[in-house]
Amino acid sequence: MTRLPLLFIAVAGLAACSPQPRSSEYFVAHPDEAKRVVADCKAGSHRGDECVNATASVAAAESAERMKLYKKSF
Known part of the structure; x- marks a missing residue:
């Protein structure tokens, strides 16, 4: 019963350390x-x-490049 809160705190602590x-x-x-x-x-x-x-x-970026080539054709 006492391990569950400790496990939760450990998991929460690791999650807080992960970069965005x-x-x-x-x-x-x-x-x-x-x-x-x-x-x-x-x-x-x-x-x-x-x-x-x-x-x-x-x-x-690929879409913008295709649009640029398309506009260039006119």
């Missing part, structure tokens, strides 16, 4: 880092919200 995931805005500003994180996510060595944010920023 980098935002999509960060990855837009650092495209090389975003590509590396996406590759790590596909390999399975990286997980979590950073995978989502990095994937979204890479997709947005």
Whole structure:
């Protein structure tokens, strides 16, 4: 019975120490880092919200590049 509160405190303490995931805005500003994180996510060595944010920023950059090429064709 006394172990449960200690276990809860230990888990809560570890969760508080984990870094916050980098935002999509960060990855837009650092495209090389975003590509590396996406590759790590596909390999399975990286997980979590950073995978989502990095994937979204890479997709947005690719979309912007395609739009730029499209506008250039006119």
